Amino acid sequence: MILASQSRARQTLLANAGIDFEAVSAGIDERAMQQASGFSAAGDIAALLAREKALWVSARKPGCFVVGADQTLALGTRLFSKPAGRAQAAEQLRALAGNSHELHSGVAVAHNGKILFSDVSIARMTMRQLTAVEIEAYLDEAGEAVTSSVGAYQLEGLGVHLFDRIEGDHFTILGLPLLKLLGFLRSERLLGF
Secondary structure, rough: OEEEEOOOHHHHHHOOOOOOOOOOOOOOOHHHHHHHHHHOOOHHHHHHHHHHHHHHHHHHHHOOOEEEEEEEEOOOOEEOOOOOOHHHHHHHHHHOOEEEEEEEEEEEEEEOEEEEEEEEEEEEEEEEEOOHHHHHHHHHHHHHHHHHOHHHHHOOOOHHHEEEEOOOOHHOOOOOOHHHHHHHHHHHOOOOO
């Protein structure tokens, strides 16, 4: 099993589920692929990128089952990417504060260059109102980690302090719809139980 991702959160989820895997980064330009697709819906983009990551690694690792995953954040029709730095992270937090947004987490499994499974799960997140002082204090405390996640937060860490309400699967929030993936792997007899 190969995970086509260098995401620590995704790697931890698979490892904690007792799945032996190798992590291999997919060499795709996500933003260029998104633009070329013409897709504007967050779920379509997450599904596309998850499939393309799985296919890219699968083409280079024949005989292996490859899991690709991607996540998009949508505030209404506005899509967010990972912030490039502190200023962009602060801007994202100002936009998200006091609002509900959706995380669309796509997962796909490829084998020998073919997609065997693909799915997208959605979580709805409501961020509490934040003052400028609170945003700056959060950014000070979180440090460079704010640039590693879309929305400038990591729910499994300090980012949990930013929220009033969360609706959805914890695994989806972390970027890998694990329950659906495990169901597929069991249906293919790739897991022992």
